[in-house]
Amino acid sequence: MRPIRVLVAKAGLDSHDRGAKVIARALRDAGMEVIYTGLHRTPEHVIQAAIQEDVDVVAISLLSGAHLTVVPKIIAGLRAQDAGDMLVLLGGIVPDEDVGPLRQAGVAAVFGPGTDTAEVVDFIQGHVRTGSPA
Amino acid sequence: MAQKPAAEAAERAPEFRTLSGRPVKRIYGPEDLAGLDPARDLGDPGEYPYTRGPYDTMYRGRLWTMRQFAGFGTAAETNARFKYLLEQGQTGLSVAFDYPRLLGLDSDHPRAEGEVGKMGVAIDTLDDMQRLFDGIPLDKVSTSMTINSGAIVMLCMYLAVAERQGVTWDKVSGTIQNDILKEYTAQKTYIFPPRPSMRLITDMFAFCSEHAPRWNSVSISGYHIREAGATAGQELAFTLADGFAYVEAGHAAGLPYEAFVPRLSFFFDVHMDFFEEIAKLRAARRIWARRLRERYGIEDERSLRLRFHAQTAGCSLTAQQPMVNIVRTAIEALAGVLGGCQSLHTNSFDEALALPSTEAVRIALRTQQVIAEETGVTNTVDPMAGSYYLEALTADLEREAEAYFDKIEAIGGVIPAIEAGFFQREIADASYQYQQRLQHGELAVVGVNKYTLDQKEPVEILRVDPEVERSQVQRVQAHRAGRDQAATDAALVAVGRAAEGSANLMPPILAALKAGATFGEVCDRMRAVYGEYVEPIIF
Amino acid sequence: MSELAERLLAGDRRALARAITVVETGGAERADLLRRLHGHGGQAHVVGITGAPGAGKSTLVAALAGALRDAGERVGILAVDPSSPFSGGALLGDRVRMGTGEGLFIRSLASRGHAGGLSRATADAVRLLDAAGFSVIVLETVGAGQGEVEIMRLAHTTVVVTVPGLGDDVQAFKAGIMEIGDIFVVNKSDLPGANITARDLTTMLMLAPPRPWSPPVIQTSALKGEGLAQLVKAIGDHARWLREAGRWAGRAAELAQRRFEEAFAEMGLRRLRAAAEASGAWQAAMAAVARGELDPDAAAEQALGSVSGAWTSV
Numbered sequence: 001m002r003p004i005r006v007l008v009a010k011a012g013l014d015s016h017d018r019g020a021k022v023i024a025r026a027l028r029d030a031g032m033e034v035i036y037t038g039l040h041r042t043p044e045h046v047i048q049a050a051i052q053e054d055v056d057v058v059a060i061s062l063l064s065g066a067h068l069t070v071v072p073k074i075i076a077g078l079r080a081q082d083a084g085d086m087l088v089l090l091g092g093i094v095p096d097e098d099v100g101p102l103r104q105a106g107v108a109a110v111f112g113p114g115t116d117t118a119e120v121v122d123f124i125q126g127h128v129r130t131g132s133p134a
Numbered sequence: 135m136a137q138k139p140a141a142e143a144a145e146r147a148p149e150f151r152t153l154s155g156r157p158v159k160r161i162y163g164p165e166d167l168a169g170l171d172p173a174r175d176l177g178d179p180g181e182y183p184y185t186r187g188p189y190d191t192m193y194r195g196r197l198w199t200m201r202q203f204a205g206f207g208t209a210a211e212t213n214a215r216f217k218y219l220l221e222q223g224q225t226g227l228s229v230a231f232d233y234p235r236l237l238g239l240d241s242d243h244p245r246a247e248g249e250v251g252k253m254g255v256a257i258d259t260l261d262d263m264q265r266l267f268d269g270i271p272l273d274k275v276s277t278s279m280t281i282n283s284g285a286i287v288m289l290c291m292y293l294a295v296a297e298r299q300g301v302t303w304d305k306v307s308g309t310i311q312n313d314i315l316k317e318y319t320a321q322k323t324y325i326f327p328p329r330p331s332m333r334l335i336t337d338m339f340a341f342c343s344e345h346a347p348r349w350n351s352v353s354i355s356g357y358h359i360r361e362a363g364a365t366a367g368q369e370l371a372f373t374l375a376d377g378f379a380y381v382e383a384g385h386a387a388g389l390p391y392e393a394f395v396p397r398l399s400f401f402f403d404v405h406m407d408f409f410e411e412i413a414k415l416r417a418a419r420r421i422w423a424r425r426l427r428e429r430y431g432i433e434d435e436r437s438l439r440l441r442f443h444a445q446t447a448g449c450s451l452t453a454q455q456p457m458v459n460i461v462r463t464a465i466e467a468l469a470g471v472l473g474g475c476q477s478l479h480t481n482s483f484d485e486a487l488a489l490p491s492t493e494a495v496r497i498a499l500r501t502q503q504v505i506a507e508e509t510g511v512t513n514t515v516d517p518m519a520g521s522y523y524l525e526a527l528t529a530d531l532e533r534e535a536e537a538y539f540d541k542i543e544a545i546g547g548v549i550p551a552i553e554a555g556f557f558q559r560e561i562a563d564a565s566y567q568y569q570q571r572l573q574h575g576e577l578a579v580v581g582v583n584k585y586t587l588d589q590k591e592p593v594e595i596l597r598v599d600p601e602v603e604r605s606q607v608q609r610v611q612a613h614r615a616g617r618d619q620a621a622t623d624a625a626l627v628a629v630g631r632a633a634e635g636s637a638n639l640m641p642p643i644l645a646a647l648k649a650g651a652t653f654g655e656v657c658d659r660m661r662a663v664y665g666e667y668v669e670p671i672i673f
Numbered sequence: 674m675s676e677l678a679e680r681l682l683a684g685d686r687r688a689l690a691r692a693i694t695v696v697e698t699g700g701a702e703r704a705d706l707l708r709r710l711h712g713h714g715g716q717a718h719v720v721g722i723t724g725a726p727g728a729g730k731s732t733l734v735a736a737l738a739g740a741l742r743d744a745g746e747r748v749g750i751l752a753v754d755p756s757s758p759f760s761g762g763a764l765l766g767d768r769v770r771m772g773t774g775e776g777l778f779i780r781s782l783a784s785r786g787h788a789g790g791l792s793r794a795t796a797d798a799v800r801l802l803d804a805a806g807f808s809v810i811v812l813e814t815v816g817a818g819q820g821e822v823e824i825m826r827l828a829h830t831t832v833v834v835t836v837p838g839l840g841d842d843v844q845a846f847k848a849g850i851m852e853i854g855d856i857f858v859v860n861k862s863d864l865p866g867a868n869i870t871a872r873d874l875t876t877m878l879m880l881a882p883p884r885p886w887s888p889p890v891i892q893t894s895a896l897k898g899e900g901l902a903q904l905v906k907a908i909g910d911h912a913r914w915l916r917e918a919g920r921w922a923g924r925a926a927e928l929a930q931r932r933f934e935e936a937f938a939e940m941g942l943r944r945l946r947a948a949a950e951a952s953g954a955w956q957a958a959m960a961a962v963a964r965g966e967l968d969p970d971a972a973a974e975q976a977l978g979s980v981s982g983a984w985t986s987v
Contacts, residue, residue, distance in 0.1 A: 021565070036765070036768075040245070
């Protein structure tokens with residue numbers, strides 16, 4: 001079975017990459033292939049990276065408060081390019097009342113501050129099947 | 135080391151370690167002070183090496199400045215928050231700028247979409263800056279501004295607003311963070327590559343020493359290094375190493391030490407490990423004074439005494455059971471005060487959830503006021519001195535920092551170490567180890583991995599109205615439509631020319647802002663000359 | 674699979690990305706896909722970029738990609754990481770410096786534990802990008818070692834990158850790397866010592882055994898965009914030389930033959946084993962080896978002997 005591929009994307013303008021890097025390392029240690037985008041990525045950049053890398057999971061880290069603007073744009077872009085099946089996760093400071101709209105927009109799960117990395121690993125392993133890709 | 139006496143009862147754990155992983159013995163005693171010469175290593179408060187404090191009377195003379203970091207939405211909204219804080223007894227201002235500002239963008243830049251006014255105040259033009267300080271005389275308050283890569287532009291805006299208020303520059307006081315080195319290692323809100331960024335900073339040193347002598351032209355920050363996951367020892371070492379790099383850069387740019395070193399100030403994090411944090415702050419003063427004197431031959435007292443702002447640790451706040459954060463912040467603030475801070479920001483309990491609400495900010499400020507007015511810890515200077523444990527920790531942190539200085543020197547200095555990813559790798563490793571200790575239950579965080587609740591406590595949070603972005607975008611576009619375009623263009627060309635050459639950039643930037651150029655436009659001119667920095671990726 | 678191939682040929686990026694996953698995964702779907710793409714492509718110029726960590730390769734590749742696109746090329750980049758971590762996972766950070774936009778496609782490939790598999794997956798991915806119409810395919814590898822040389826054999830043109838101040842840099846070049854370089858780049862040319870490094874390299878190349886193509890040494894500053902025009906020109910010159918010397922077509926034939934050899938070995942092994950299992954000879958030999966009754970080589974001889982003749986029909 002091929003490894004799960006994950007794009008860890010720093011979208012928005014915030015520069016807090018501590019969580020993104022810790023998650024990237026934890027996913028790698030769990031046997032996944034992790035592609036990291038670097039900081040300050042536009043939605044277009046994230047969409048293109050996800051498509052080209054043909055990832056199973058797009059894990060967006062965003063702490064600037066722009067999640068309601070940025071995340072739905074990314075999901076819409078993925079869907080427009082026939083990649084609506086990618087699992088989209090969001091990590092960061094997200095007020096409870098925003099979780100509903102984000103879920104509705106297609107975010108599979110929102111992970112707040114203090115999340116155990118094992119929880120993220122379990123969620124991904126429980127929701128991604130890597131068999132035949134085509 | 136003395137033989138450990140046999141314990142009467144079993145201990146709770148095979149070993150005890152500080153939050154930063156430093157082993158801690160069961161008891162400390164006189165043998166731990168064996169190498170300590172109080173006259174040489176501590177001195178009296180206000181005396182070399184300033185371990186016990188930069189001033190002789192400390193809080194008996196004047197309390198620390200209570201300075202709450204604030205900024206959100208438009209200039210007018212933040213202005214109202216400033217006035218509220220001043221009414222509540224706050225004694226200095228501290229401006230938080232939004233992300234577009236930290237990255238040198240105007241509000242109508244495509245990359246700014248969704249970010250305007252969110253995590254700080256949105257300032258595009260000189261008029262916005264004037265609104266921000268409306269009714270607040272700039273000769274009466276000291277202001278701290280948290281901005282780095284675009285600091286030179288924001289400082290020019292501040293000075294121009296002072297001018298509009300009729301306040302001469304020799305009367306303005308405050309601090310601009312302007313610590314670009316830690317941006318590359320920790321905070322990551324950089325625009326230009328390190329070398330041109332250093333030139334902007336030395337231009338500011340030179341300009342301020344001549345025209346704004348009460349202005350602290352850099353606040354050398356360990357806070358962000360710590361928040362990025364560093365240990366207490368790394369925070370101490372990397373921050374001071376950055377400090378020495380600024381001393382060297384200013385000197386290399388032809389400035390005499392006494393012209394700018396007295397205006398260097400520091401900014402440290404105060405985390406949860408009470409004694410380790412106090413020790414770190416005391417060690418910082420001692421190392422700074424010693425190295426300045428021994429390595430650079432600096433004797434001037436104003437240069438040797440390290441002054442710092444402290445902030446309680448944002449990364450210690452939890453989203454779970456947020457009211458508990460009030461307790462954490464109080465303990466951290468107490469450590470900051472016992473460590474001898476000159477100004478202090480206490481975090482609001484809701485900051486792991488959102489921007490602080492008015493109520494949360496008030497409680498945070500009240501926390502400082504309780505420490506200052508009720509606890510009695512301010513009655514004597516450095517009451518912790520002589521504690522076996524604390525002095526041993528202080529010496530140990532100093533040794534750890536010295537070892538890091540040697541490593542950095544072996545790489546060739548701070549900038550080569552940044553370019554080689556040295557700091558980034560050290561911090562990433564420490565951050566990962568911290569997470570591991572947390573997940574293995576070696577470190578406890580109440581409400582997160584212990585004493586958890588199934589139910590969430592409801593907290594009312596502050597939200598920035600999306601209307602802020604729309605109105606700010608309209609305002610900056612209207613501003614551009616209404617200005618003298620030819621004059622603006624000419625002034626911007628002059629900024630570009632100065633950036634290419636070696637003349638001080640402050641005068642042409644001031645001129646461009648007064649001519650009507652926006653914050654982002656000035657940054658763009660410099661971007662065109664210096665390029666943009668892309669970091670080496672280190673996990 | 675036929676739909677995927679058609680979409681790839683029509684320029685669909687999503688299909689191309691999926692197709693790379695298919696060839697990385699291997700198996701029957703890979704074989705089917707590659708068969709369907711036979712006869713497409715063959716025009717792309719494959720440029721390998723290699724060098725020690727810290728040489729600024731990703732910055733150079735990003736800058737080079739920009740320069741090539743400005744020159745009207747459609748650029749595909751394969752960032753190949755041959756390091757094989759214990760967990761089987763990988764951290765790939767090479768996209769960080771890359772831009773976005775039409776005419777640019779970047780894919781990160783990790784080793785997944787077996788170095789041989791990586792070079793085959795890379796070869797396949799090159800074929801896919803070629804079939805999808807990319808005119809220049811840049812292979813970027815991190816680090817040095819045998820896996821790297823293997824991957825560089827896929828390139829028409831190999832660019833070896835160094836920087837001043839990597840220690841005794843020129844001496845430190847692995848012998849194998851020195852020989853495969855068609856173009857040498859001294860990156861970060863604004864650093865002190867760049868001229869010396871370039872001069873040392875030139876001297877060393879002069880002392881090496883003569884080659885039909887004499888590799889140029891170019892100084893670049895990827896950050897400042899300096900020297901890129903010369904690098905683009907040198908890459909073009911090398912491609913022209915390959916064509917004129919008749920080596921371009923020769924290389925394609927050689928790669929096709931290598932793929933045949935690999936396919937033959939893989940298919941042959943699979944079929945032989947299936948036949949031995951069907952007759953029970955496999956299981957018997959395994960048991961005998963486990964009990965220590967037979968030497969493993971002798972057991973293999975015996976099992977193969979028992980299926981002789983029969984397996985061709987499986």
